[in-house]
Amino acid sequence: MRLRPVVLVALAAGLSGCGGATPTEPTPSPSPSSGTCAAGAPVAGTPPLTTQLVVRGLSAPLDLQAPPGDRARLFVVEQGGRIRIVRSGAIVSAPFLDISGRIRSGGEQGLLGLAFHPRYAENGRFYLNYTDRQGDSHVSEFRVSANADVADANSERELLFVQQPFDNHNGGGLAFGNDGFLYAGFGDGGSGGDPLRTGQSLGTQLGKLLRIDVDRGNPFAIPSDNPFANTSGAVPSIWAYGLRNPFRFSFDRATGDLYIGDVGQNNVEEIDVGLASRRGGENYGWNVMEGSQCFRPATGCDRAGLTLPVAEYGHADGCSVTGGVVYRGCRMPGYAGTYFYSDYCNAFVRSFRLVNGQATDPRDWTAQLGRGLDRPTSFGTDADGEVYLVDHDGEVYKITP
Numbered sequence: 001m002r003l004r005p006v007v008l009v010a011l012a013a014g015l016s017g018c019g020g021a022t023p024t025e026p027t028p029s030p031s032p033s034s035g036t037c038a039a040g041a042p043v044a045g046t047p048p049l050t051t052q053l054v055v056r057g058l059s060a061p062l063d064l065q066a067p068p069g070d071r072a073r074l075f076v077v078e079q080g081g082r083i084r085i086v087r088s089g090a091i092v093s094a095p096f097l098d099i100s101g102r103i104r105s106g107g108e109q110g111l112l113g114l115a116f117h118p119r120y121a122e123n124g125r126f127y128l129n130y131t132d133r134q135g136d137s138h139v140s141e142f143r144v145s146a147n148a149d150v151a152d153a154n155s156e157r158e159l160l161f162v163q164q165p166f167d168n169h170n171g172g173g174l175a176f177g178n179d180g181f182l183y184a185g186f187g188d189g190g191s192g193g194d195p196l197r198t199g200q201s202l203g204t205q206l207g208k209l210l211r212i213d214v215d216r217g218n219p220f221a222i223p224s225d226n227p228f229a230n231t232s233g234a235v236p237s238i239w240a241y242g243l244r245n246p247f248r249f250s251f252d253r254a255t256g257d258l259y260i261g262d263v264g265q266n267n268v269e270e271i272d273v274g275l276a277s278r279r280g281g282e283n284y285g286w287n288v289m290e291g292s293q294c295f296r297p298a299t300g301c302d303r304a305g306l307t308l309p310v311a312e313y314g315h316a317d318g319c320s321v322t323g324g325v326v327y328r329g330c331r332m333p334g335y336a337g338t339y340f341y342s343d344y345c346n347a348f349v350r351s352f353r354l355v356n357g358q359a360t361d362p363r364d365w366t367a368q369l370g371r372g373l374d375r376p377t378s379f380g381t382d383a384d385g386e387v388y389l390v391d392h393d394g395e396v397y398k399i400t401p
Contacts, residue, residue: 037330038071038384039400046334047401051369051389054396055086060110061390062172063248064380067116067126071383073149076396079110081130085149086396097142097151103130108190112172112247117214118180120144126151127159127182127214129172137162137170139184141214159212159219160237162205166190169245169263173323177211178256178276181223184210185260187245193265193296194287199242202234207286209246209260211239227281240274242284242306248323248378252337253385257354259339261323262309265290269321270309271341275357282307310359311352318343322376329385332401340365340387340399342376349373349389369399 054074061084063077074086081100085092103111113129120126124144131137139160145152164170169187176182188194188207199207213221228234245263252259256276262284264270268291272284283306287296291312294301313321324341338361340351349369352359375392382388389397 037386038382039331039386042331042333043401044334047332049332049335049365049368049399049401051371051397052400053372054388054398055089055091056395057091058084058394058396060105060392061377061394061396062110062112062392063114063378064388064390064396065114065116066380066382067120068118069121069383074380074382074388074396075114075116076390077111077114079112079392080105081111083111083114083151092149094150096149097153099128099130099153099156102132104133104135105131108168108170108245108247109135112170113174113185115174115176115182118176125214127174129174129184131164131170135167136164137172137186139174139182141219157219159214160184160205160210162186164189165196165206171243171246173246173248175250177251177258178253179223180215181211182214182220183239183249183258184212185243185246185249186210187243187247187263188286194244197287199244199286200283200288202228202231202238202241205235205237207241207243208235208238209240209243209249209258210235210237211280212237225279227279239280240282240284242282242286242288243272244286244290246323250323250325250379252326252339252354253328254326254337257326259323259326260284261321261341262286263320264315265295267291267315268293268312269315269318269343271311271321271323271339271359272307273310273354273357274307284309310354310357311362313343317346318348319345322378324379325381325387327385327387329381329387331384331386340369340379342373342379342389344375344377344392347373347376349376369397372397 060079082095083097109131111130115127117125141157143155168190171186173185222236229236249260258274260272270291285306322342349365377392378390387399
C-alpha cells in the first residue's frame, strides 16, 4: 500500500461546453448563443494563457460545476459537506446545501462529487456522491427549493449505496454523458494493491464506472445498451472496469469521449480514454496492470483485452493524478479539444490533444497556469465551457488568455 498524507485525494471533473459542441441526443445542456461569451470576445489563435484568481476562502474544495445554461453562478463542493455558490467573484454567505451531519470527511472521504441534471432549469434535480458516517458511499438525488440559491436538504432520494471495505479509494466523480445518462465512479475499495480483487470482478461496483438512467425506473433504470446488462453474474450498471481510483472523469462534449484520471499505486499515474465509438465495456487493467506496467504479476502479465492509458507519468513527476477536462469554451477557440490535467502532489498543469485515439501535442503549462496552486483537486467548467482549477487550500482559479 502506498500511504499518502491524510488529506490526499485525487480529483477533477467537467460539465457543459458551448459553441461548437454537437452532443448526441438527448442534449445534455443548452449552449449560449453562437459567438457569445460571458467572459468576453473570443480570442483568435492560441494566445498565451494565464490564470486569474476567482475566489479564495473556501473550505477544502473538491469539485466545481455550473448548472447547464446558468452563466451567473458557480457551485463549489466542499469536502466537509457543503456546496457553496460563487457569484460575481464572491462566496454567497448561505450554503446552497449543507449535509455535513450525514457524512464522514477527511482523507479521501467526504462530499466528493456533484452533477446537475441536463434539464436542471426545468426539474431542479442534482446528484451527489458522498461517504456517510460509516464510510460507505451514496449517490443520491436532491432538488432545489423555491429559492434558487437554496437546495431542499430533505429531498434526498438514494440511487446507489456501495459498502466500502476500507477508508480510501472511494472514487467520487459524477457526470452526465452526452447520452443523458448519469455516470458514477468508484474505486477498488481501498487498502493497497486491490486485496479484494475488485478491479477485475464484474460482480461488484467497486473499481468501476457505472452508468444509470435517472429519468426512468425506481430508483433508476439500466440502459439497455450497457455492455454487461445481460451478462450473468455481472452488475448491470457497469460501463467500464479495471479502475483503481477514478476520482474524477469528464466527457468531451463535442465528441462524447470519456477521459478518466485513475490514481496509481506505487509507480504510475494514468489518463484513460473511452472513445464514444467503443460504446463502453473497457477493461482499464487494474490490478493486472498499473498504467502500462505489469502489476500482478510484476512481469509477463496478460494484456489481452485491456485498454491501455493514452497518457501516463511516473512518481518522479507526481503521486496522485488530478484528472481534468477537454476545453470546449467560447473564449479561446484555438484550444478546442485540448485536455488539461494536473497532479495533487506536484501541482503541475499539463495538456494534450486526442487525435485518432492517441495523445498528441503534449505541453507543460505549469509556469503559466500553476502560479498559486498548492494542491489542485479538480477542474471544472462554467456554462460557457471556460475552465477552472480548484485548489484544496481554498482557492478557485480560471484559465484565461
